Each structure stands twice: as C-alpha cells, then as structure tokens.
Amino acid sequence: MKEFILIMGGVYGALAVIFGAFGAHALKKVLDVEQLKSFETGVKYQMYHALLLILVGIIFPFTGFSQNLMGWFLLLGVFFFSFSIYGLVLSSAKGRKMSFLGPVTPLGGLLLVMGWILFAINVAAIAEFL
Template sequence: MKNKNLTLTSILGALTIVLGAFGAHTLKEKLGVNEFQNFETGVRYQMYHVIVLLIINMYSNFSAKTKNGVSALFFLGILFFSGSLYAISAGGVSPKNIWFITPIGGLFFILGWIKLSISFLKMK
C-alpha cells in the first residue's frame, strides 16, 4: 500500500500545482474576491496535506496500518474539503447544494491529525 499512497500523493501534488496555476492565470480574472479566496484555500489545504502525506509515507516509523489510516483520512479530506471548495468556486455549483460537504472534509482532516497524534503518543 505504501507505493499506492505515494503514487496518489504525487498525483495530488501535481494536481495541486495545476489547480494553483489555473486559479492564478485563469480564474483570478473571472471570480469574485470571495470565490477566489475559497479556491485558494482549497489549493492551500490540499498542498499542506500532500506534504504531510509524503513525509508520513516516506520517512516515518509508523506502522503500515497507521500510514494507511492517516493517508485515507487525508485523501478523503482533500476530496471533500478542497474538492467542494473547487466546485463551489470554479464549477458553478451552488453552496446551498453542497454546503455540508466542506465541513465533512474538514472533519476528515481533523480525524487524520488526531490519528497521527495518537500514533506519536504510542511511539516508544
């Protein structure tokens, strides 16, 4: 599973750069200030978690179970949190239709960080 986690993380990293460039060069002129800030928040949170995923899966002494658990939670967080912000900002999806998805993604991020902190506490 390690290679799958790293492969998906690398793809998400590349996608983060593509989305950031797309936002800066295409969407900035088309979106309002609030929509553009929401889009940037999605890109920023995605990159933060991609970096942590790389560190966890490449360099840590965590068990495979911990790496996979944290990775799954962060992947879901990126999908729900950042994905919903992209959809709302750039995709023309009404926040009224998917308002509940962004906080679910945030919850996945929080659960991933909690799982990570518990794993640190259990380390010898």
Template sequence: MNEEKQPIGLLTMTKETKVGVFFGAFYLGLGIMLGAFAAHGLKDTLSVYQMGILQTGVKYQLIHGVALLILGLFCSLYQQRLFYIALICIAVGVGLFSFSLYAIALLGISFLGIITPIGGVFMILGWFITMYAVFRNK
C-alpha cells in the first residue's frame, strides 16, 4: 500500500510564542549558568543558608523556563489570549521570585525578601489562568 501522506501544517510562531520561547530559553540558560557558578565557584563562599536560597531560585527558574516554552507553544496552537496572559504572569513572577532570592543570597539585600512572595503570587496566578484557559477552550 503506497498511500500518500498529507503534509503536516507548520506551527505558526506568533509574537506570543516568540515571547514565551525567548523567556523560557533565557531563564533556562541563565538558570544553568547560575546553578553551575554557585555549585562550583561559590561553594566555599556562601553559607549553607545562602546556598539554599540561591538553589531555590534556580530550581523555580528552571522549572518555569520549561513551562514558558510550553505555554508559548500553547499560544500558537490554541490562539487564546489567556495563555499569553498566563505566560506573562509566570515570566514576571519568575523574575521577581528568583531574582529577589539571588539578591538576598549573593548581595545580602534581605529587604528584597518582600518581593519574593509577590513573584510567587504572579506564578500561581499564571497557573490558575492556564487552568481556566484549558477549561474554557472549546
């Protein structure tokens, strides 16, 4: 049986997808660099407490970097504005959350700890918007 295969439609990379892929790749690349730098270059400089704070920031940044790549694809696949809003919430949340933790761990700027939970709220909001977008999708 020599059936001809139909061409697969190419995924259109929308502006929203590009934003998601950009921030996902940026957070992933930077997370790997910071994690490696901390593990190898700062292991004798930072306290266990500081290293834990830094590792928490890196972990959330890496996990959400992958999530931003996926949400960027959802923007192209489903063409729903809600996925883009969720993507922006998560990107902002990761920036606030992780970078405030980096400032606390590396620079000792403890008053920035007030920003960390704001970043967490943005990430949570982004995930709730994602859940809503999935159930709203027809």
C-alpha cells in the first residue's frame, strides 16, 4: 500500500499540473469565469492532496488498518472531489451538464476530511517515534 500511495501521489501531482495548464490555456476560451474558478479549485485540491499522499507515503509504514483507511480515504476523496468538478465543469461548458456528479463532489470532500482526521490521529499515535 505504501508504494501505491507514493505512486498515486506522483500521478495525481502530474495530472494536477497537466489539468492546471489545460485550464489556464485551452479552457480559458471555452469556460466562463465561474466555471474556470471551479476547475481551478479542483486542480488546487488535487495538488494539495497529491503532496499529502507523498508525505503520508514517506511517514507511515501502512501496516495498520487506520493508516490503510487514511490512504484510501485520501485517494478516493481526491478522485471523487476533483474529478467530479472537472466532469461537471466540462460537461456544463458543452451544454450537457452531468448533474449526477453533483452529489459526488461533497462525498469526495467528506472522504478528504476523514483522511485528514485519520492523518492527525495517526501522527499522534507515532509522534513519540518522530
């Protein structure tokens, strides 16, 4: 799991750079200001959490349930949160808004919050060893 977390941190980070460049250049002509702002929010959160995944991949051995659950919450949270925003924005710009993605974004946000809480709990559990 540890290696997977590190790899996905790198993959999410690289995709955040690609999507950020895509949004700043290609989508600037297609999206309105509000849509572009939403797209940028997805990119920012994706990058923040890519860095967090790399950090937790370095800090934790991922041997216990809580650490593995934290990893899955963060991985799925990024996917549901950021990628649902991308889907909503791009589909809306094409006039075919995929409304079913609307509830996916807060679910992703909830998973990210739970991942951060488990991060704090896991750091507290190993603080004496750091």
